[in-house]
Amino acid sequence: MNQQASFAALQExxxxxxxxxxxxxxxxxxSRTMMPAGGAETxxxxxxTLTRIARDLLLAPETEGALEEAERAVEGLPADAAERRMVEQTRHAVEHHRSVPASLIQERAALRTVAQSAWIEARSKSDFSIYEPHLAKTVALSRAYADCIGWSEHPYDAMVSIYEPGETAASLKSLFSKLREGLLPILDTARSRPQPRSDFLFRDFPEEGQRAFGLTLxxxxxxxxxxxxxDTTVHPFEVSFTRNDVRITTRYNRNYLPASMFGTAHEIGHGLYEQGVDPAYTRTTLATDLVGLYAVGGTSFGAHESQSRLWENHIVRSLTFWQRHFSDLQRHFPDQLGDVSAEEFYRAVTRVEPGLIRVEADELTYDFHIMLRADIECALMDGSLPVSELPGAWNAAMKRDLGLTVPNDAKGVLQDVHWSTGYIGSFPTYTIGNVMGAQVMETLRQQNPSLNASIGAGDYGVLAEELRTRIWQHGRRFMRDELLERETGRRLDPAPYLAYLQNKYAF
Amino acid sequence: MNQQASFAALQExxxxxxxxxxxxxxxxxxSRTMMPAGGAETxxxxxxTLTRIARDLLLAPETEGALEEAERAVEGLPADAAERRMVEQTRHAVEHHRSVPASLIQERAALRTVAQSAWIEARSKSDFSIYEPHLAKTVALSRAYADCIGWSEHPYDAMVSIYEPGETAASLKSLFSKLREGLLPILDTARSRPQPRSDFLFRDFPEEGQRAFGLTLxxxxxxxxxxxxxDTTVHPFEVSFTRNDVRITTRYNRNYLPASMFGTAHEIGHGLYEQGVDPAYTRTTLATDLVGLYAVGGTSFGAHESQSRLWENHIVRSLTFWQRHFSDLQRHFPDQLGDVSAEEFYRAVTRVEPGLIRVEADELTYDFHIMLRADIECALMDGSLPVSELPGAWNAAMKRDLGLTVPNDAKGVLQDVHWSTGYIGSFPTYTIGNVMGAQVMETLRQQNPSLNASIGAGDYGVLAEELRTRIWQHGRRFMRDELLERETGRRLDPAPYLAYLQNKYAF
Structure with a gap:
């Protein structure tokens, strides 16, 4: 078989x-947008079944044969050649799945069903003890999973690497310490300011107008x-079925305008990434997370989040944006926003107010929610935090970082669905996204002299084209830090993010 | 392994x-309701891929092993025991797929893509010659397919059996001859009547009102x-994802009210069948067409069509229905239907007028369109009709049966999509559905004294419960004629259908 043919067999x-x-x-x-209630059963x-089939296809002897052929075929190619990366990533995924026995996968799947029910009950009763034994099992199975796929310094490294390859407990510890140090004074300054007016955000905004403005977005x-x-869902998300069919969802809160608006902007950011992947990568390893068994073009959860946060916060949650577009929004809601100025609107959607709930957090306190969870995940994985002590640890961190007292478990340790789905390790990627988004944005503003002017003029095509050529088109070819080094000259660095927040919130 | 365990392995x-x-x-x-245009590519x-995987799963050595175990396990069961039927149908499907080489499947799939493009072009230019070579190849590959799966009397038998097991070229010939003989005098009588008023059907009916009435239906x-x-589509259909998620679609023609109304009633009939399948059959052979590789609970295409036609024509296209419900419809369209009586409306939606286009045909001429196509399919399969002579044969049959001159191929031989998808043999099931629907309905009316009264009172629950217990719940357990013999005492018989049409159209 010649080189091209060997490679083609793997591709197929x-x-x-x-x-x-x-x-x-x-x-x-x-299931989250269209399915009638009855469909849930099956x-x-x-x-x-489909997830199992995908894994079976990956572990089939035919794939191994094609992979070995392809490995020989790409040997002479440059280290970052797309074909070589495809082969290497496929090998990595095959070894990953080979290391995890089917019995463990089944145990985790079985746990998920009961753990989710227990979590729902626990949250509704605000009683952690109902969920505690299931979380303990989740931790135990996650630990077993980590041991299967292997780790050297910390078992959390194995879990984080599924979502954010290259990131470890140690690298996160270092990142978080810089972030805490930088964020706290900014937060102090912001909190010392008088709160801006925000009453108008809670007026009556019919869904029709919100959707119409979402479409103009x-x-x-x-x-x-x-x-x-x-489309409309309870929990907004983005999903792609190849770059030419990338769907986003949002939810409309009739009495709180920002929810759908910034939610839609966020998902648009995710969607743009997927729509911008090189068409040549369609149906290849470079548009497939073969480890996570998920069809996605973005290179990591954090990289994906960097794009959604960039569009949501650096573009749409900016004074420039509302100076330019607030009149459009007013046209959709003349009665509700007639007495509001663009600057007042901007001040309202950037007001800072520490709260207990992550998904309602402002831009400046959001990372504290994440770091709290990531620290806890890390300590659960190495056993230094017993599951029984989790509520206490949670509440202490909320007090320490945000000065808040957690009144009950529902508003504390039970608020997120993540752990109940059986997964540990994805939380840090939210903060990584914030950091990476700012780092990319700073570089673009420095390197492209026309960028600020075009954004100021309400033309986001220049920015999109920069992001497309620098990030989106590469799909999963480069790892996150590799992308950052190519485009910003350095690996993940919190300095630009802190500078951005300083400038925006502690001016 | 004990009997239950052997069976469970196959079930899994x-x-x-x-x-x-x-x-x-x-x-x-x-792809037909929600997918953005870009998604079509992949x-x-x-x-x-999924269809291939389903076939591979069926032909896998593990399935064969489980099947052999299960065959031993069900040996002592009654011939019509559900478990025994599951095993036998699985065996039949395995042998079917084993007989067809993967290369032929690929050839047919490859042909489909080019044949559909050619058909679209041919139809738009009304030029059969553009499509002719592709249809010739479709016939050749269908013949090869028939030879693989085997036939004794006529190659068409093999093709028809995929959609309507038990039906053959000979049985269809006999059925069609009785139908033609019975239908022609009814058609003559109906055509001798003055045409009823129907102008109001073509008024302006906004989609909103049509959809609202569809929901009341x-x-x-x-x-x-x-x-x-x-949901809304170009070509209405019903599809089930197990009995608890059965979706229907319709299309709204703003200037022709009956399209969506009777289309919706038709798809509801299909949907009721699927929603009524025994829950115990979910995810089993008895809710899966393993030969056609399609997840469906109805036992054959004809049986399915019998239910859709029964609800569409015997219930909704009846004088009783409109006497009871026309005022509901008027409430949705007070301006458009204010000057119309229930009886006028009924007369308009049952007017008879031979036309060139199958999908627009009235109840009395519809079967001529089907018989024409089935006769042609049969003759193409045995080679007695060369593809090049198809337009001539089509046009001659239209003249003979309906007295119509076909002005061009677009309004003749090129009007249907079916053959361009590579499939031959499904057309007869439409007429079988009409015949079976009437046969079932006649028996129900005879055997359940309260049925007519309940229908007259606008209560369709009695009918639905009869159909559920006699037909729907059995899923694919019994073959169509087996069902008919159990419930009506005889196999497929056109007499009740002809009596129904006589009574409705030549009273």
């Missing part, structure tokens, strides 16, 4: 895996609805 | 096949929206 196997994972994603999207089976930011959709 | 394999096929159906549903790959007829959805 991976294309099938990608097809299956895209079908799995559609089952999920549908939808879980369908998703589980898609247009302004360049999200292509010929290759996408905007 | 089949459940996975069912999961995959349900995912395939979702890919299809989505959706075909996704569907092809789902309620009246008992289609459960907690286990279903009503």
């Amino acid at each position: 196997r991976i294309a099938a895996v990608n097809d299956v994972l895209n079908a799995t994603s559609l089952l999920t999207w549908d 939808r879980g089976h369908q998703i589980a 898609t247009e302004k930011l360049g999200y292509d609805l010929q290759r996408g959709r905007l | 394999r089949i459940a996975a096949v069912n999961d995959v096929l349900n995912a395939t159906s979702l890919l299809t549903w989505d 959706r075909g790959h996704q569907i092809a 789902t309620e009246k007829l008992g289609y459960d929206l907690q286990r279903g959805r009503l």
Whole structure:
């Protein structure tokens, strides 16, 4: 077999895996947007079967044969050649899945079902003890999982690497310490200011107008609805079925305008990344998370979040944006926003107020919620924090960082769904996204002299094209820090993020 | 292994096949209702991959092992025991797929893509010659397919059996001859009557009102929206993802009210069948067409069509229905239907007028369109009709049966999509559905004295419960004629259908 043919045989196997994972994603999207209640009964089976099939395809002897051929074929290529990366990533994923026995996967899946029910009950009764034994098992199985896939310094490294390859407990510790140090004085300054007016955000905003403005947002930011959709869900998300079908969802809170507006901007950011992946990578390893068994073009959870946070916060949650577009919003809501100025609106949507709930947090306190969770995950994984002591640790951290007293578990340790799905290790990627987004944005503003002017003029095409060529198009070819080094000259660095927040909130 | 365990191993394999096929159906549903244009590029790959995986799962050595165990386990059971039927149907499907080489499947799939493009071009230019070579290849590959799966009397038998097991070229010939003989005098009588008024059907009916009335139809007829959805498409269809998620679609023609109304009633009939399948059959062979590789609970295409036509024509297209419900419709369209009586409305929606286009045909001429196509399919399969002579044969049959001159191929031989998808043999099931629906309805009216009164009172629950217990709940356990013999005492028989049409159109 010649080089091209060897490579093609592997491609064909991976294309099938990608097809299956895209079908799995559609089952999920549908279950959260369109499926009638009755469908829930069997939808879980369908998703589980397809995920298992994807793994089986990856571990099949035919894939191993094609992979070995392909490994020989790409030997002479440059280290960062797309074909070589495809092969290497496939090998990494095959070894990953080979190391995890099917029995452990089944145990985790079985746990998920009962753990989620227990978590729902525990949260509704605000009683951690109902959920505690299931979380203990989640930690135990996560530890077993980490041991299977291997780690050298800390078992949390193994879990984090699934979402954010290259990141470790140690690297996070270092990042968080710099962030805490930098964030606290900014937060102090911001909190010393008088609170701006924000009453108008809570007026009556009919869904129709919110959706209409959301659609103008898609247009302004360049999200292509010929290759996408905007639907309504309880928990907003973005999902892609290859770059030409990338869907986003939002939720409309009739009495709180920012929820759908910034939520939509956030998901548009995710969507733009996926829509911008090189078409040549469609149905290849470079548009498939073969470790996480998820069809996605972004290179890591953190990199993905960097794009959503960049568009949400650096663009839409900016004074420039509202100076330019507030009149559009007023046209949709003339009665509700007639007595508000662009600057007042901006001040209201950037007001800082520490709170107990992560998903309601402002830009300046959000990372404290994340760091708290990541620290806890890390301590659960190495056993230094017994599950029974979790509420106490949580409440102490909330007091220490944000000065808040947690009144009950529902508003504390039970507020997030993440752990109940059986997964530990994804929380840090939210903060990584914030840091990376600012780092990229700073470089772009420095390197492209026309960028600020175009953004000021309400033209986001220059920014999108920069991001497309520098980040989106590469899909999963480069790792996150590799991308950052290529484009910003250095690995993940919190300085630009702190500078951005300082400038925005402690001016 | 004990009997139950042997059987469970097979069940688990089949459940996975069912999961995959349900995912395939979702890919299809989505592509016809929700998918943005960009998604088309890879959706075909996704569907092809999942279909191939379903076949591979069925032909895997593990399935064969489980099947052999299960065959021994069910040996002592009654011939029509559900478990025994599951095993026998699985064996039949395995042998079917084993007989067809993967190369032929690939050839047919490759042909489909080019044939559909050619058909679209041919139809738009009304030039059969553009499509002719592709149809010739479709016939050749269908013939090869028939030879693989085997036939004794006529190659068409093999093709028809995929959609309507037990039906053959000979049985269809006999059925059609009785139908032609019975239908022609009814048609003559109907055509000798003056045409009723129908101008009001073509007034302006905004989609909103049509959809609202469609939703009241789902309620009246008992289609459960907690286990279903009503969406909009170009070509209406029904699809199920197990009995608890059965979706229907319709299309709204703003200037022709009957299109969506009777279309919706038709799809509701399909949907009721699927929603009524025994819950115990979920994810089993008895809710999966393992030969056609399609997740469906109805036992054949014809049986399915019998239910849709029964609800569409015997219930909704009846004088009784409109006497009871026309005022509801008027409430949705007071301006458009204010000057119309229930009887006038009924006369208009049952007017008879031979036309060239199958999908626009009235109840009395529809079967001529089907018989024409089935006769042609049969003659193409045995070679007695060369593809080049197809337009001539088509036009001659239209002249002979309906007295119509076909002005061009677009309004003749090129009007249907079916053959361009590579499939031959499904057309007869439409007429079988009409015949079976009337046969079932006649028996129900005879055997249940309260049925007519309940229908007259606008209560369709009695009918639905009869159909559920006699037909729907059995899923694919019994073959169509077996069902008919159990419930009506005889196999498929056109007499009740002809009596129904006589009574309705030549009174």
